[in-house]
Amino acid sequence: MVFELVDYKLEKFITKINRFSLWTGYSKQKNTPVLVKSITHEANITIYKSQLKHEYEILDSLHSLTGVPTAIDFEYNQEGVAIILQDNNMLPLSVYLQNKQLTLSNILSIIIRIADILGNIHQQRILHKNINLNNILINPVDYSVNLIGFDISSKLGTEYQVFVNPNVLEGSLEYISPEQTGRMNTFIDYRSDFYSLGVVFYQLLTGQLPFQSTDAIELVHSHIAKHPIFPTNINSKIPTTISSIVMKLLEKNAAERYQSSYGLKVDIEECLKQIAEKNNVDEFTLGKQDISEQLQIPRKLYGREKEIELLINTFGNINNSSEVTLVLGYSGIGKSSLIQEIYKP
Structure with missing residues (x-):
């Protein structure tokens, strides 16, 4: 209406x-x-x-x-x-793709521009959290790009997604990062946007999403536990190096993704350069100039292997019966982080 x-x-x-x-x-x-x-x-x-x-x-x-x-x-x-x-004479990328196709060079240029925008947004301490084809506006003439969809954006910091029903998670389920599912026992930071950008990149190259399902629980499980098909295996015309860049963006562990928009841009610009020179992309080492934009302290728990194993085994042994497990310790010692380990796949 x-x-x-x-x-x-x-x-x-x-x-x-x-x-x-x-x-x-x-x-x-x-x-x-x-x-x-x-x-x-x-x-x-x-x-x-x-x-x-x-x-x-x-x-x-x-x-x-x-x-x-x-x-x-x-x-x-x-x-x-x-x-x-x-109005900058743009329309959503999802709408544009209904009637138009992008060349490989066009796709790479668009991803570079989005990475640029994300880098600038992250410098302002903003996490987008909803990168998808609907929230990317494109100018059909010069392929310039704008980002919209900041309705669930938040300040960068120590945001933690709690464990909730997948149907009420914020963002588009097809594009959310593993940490946005609330099942990874880790904080959400700017690298979450890189994962969502990886989904967009994958979709532009292959014409399909990395994970396709109408079931919310299955989509969440796929993001945290499954690996998408290597893009080159879907379309052999996609250079292996470009597929590897996409897969690096789609790593489950944020520490294994690109750590900066600059590092991502440098690698894609090298691909564009090689395509322009010889219409092909040779394999090269990715992330050579990828330096983290922020100091990242690992969220991994150390020295709690026995306690984690006990919790997981107790949880796994529950059938139709009830059982109570008490976790004791001083305030701030890490009880909540320990318990949240059972959320992991």
């Missing part, structure tokens, strides 16, 4: 992004084109009003960054809620 905005007129529906709708429109006063991300009273307005307001505030704080559209306005009434964005 479309609702009337005070200062803007909706023109053309573009696509649905989860519970949100994306429209083209224009300012009634200035007659300038805008993008409108909205939701109507068909959904829970209270929850989604908060999310759209959050996105507006995040975009406003990032207004000086290239690749982030300017947030112009925020409107709310009894019929719905919307944020108004600057």
Whole structure:
């Protein structure tokens, strides 16, 4: 259902992004084109009003960054809620791909641009958390890119995803990182966005998602325990080195992914250079210039192997009976971290 905005007129529906709708429109006063991300009273307005307001505030704080559209306005009434964005003659990558195909060089250039934007966002201490084809806007002429979808973004720090039903996890299940599932006993940091970017990269190259299922539990299990098919095995025209870059982004352990957007860019730029020179990509060592953008302290538990084994065995032996296990220790000694080890696959 479309609702009337005070200062803007909706023109053309573009696509649905989860519970949100994306429209083209224009300012009634200035007659300038805008993008409108909205939701109507068909959904829970209270929850989604908060999310759209959050996105507006995040975009406003990032207004000086290239690749982030300017947030112009925020409107709310009894019929719905919307944020108004600057229209940069772009459309969601998911919509673009319905009628167009990208060359390998185009794909690599797009991934470089997204990595650039993510690097700048992460420097502002923002974690996107919802990188997917709907939230990547592309200009069909020059392939410039913008990111939207900051409604669940958060400040970088020590965010921890608790164990919840997969159907209520934040983000798009096909694209979320293993740590976003709440089943890895680790904090979420900027490398979570690199995993989601890896899913996008995989999809652009192969035409399919790394893991395909309509079952939420199966998707979560795949992200934390299964390895996707090597892209070159799906399409033999994809150079092995490029497939290896994708698989590095899709590592289950964040410490084994790329640690910086710069390191990723350098490797993809080398691939682009070789394609331009000889229409092929030789194998080379990945991550030579990949230096972590932040000091990362390993989250691994040390010296608790016996306790972890006891907990896992106790948990595994429960059938139809009930059993209580007490974990004792001083405050701050690591009881919660120990218990959360049983969430791991």
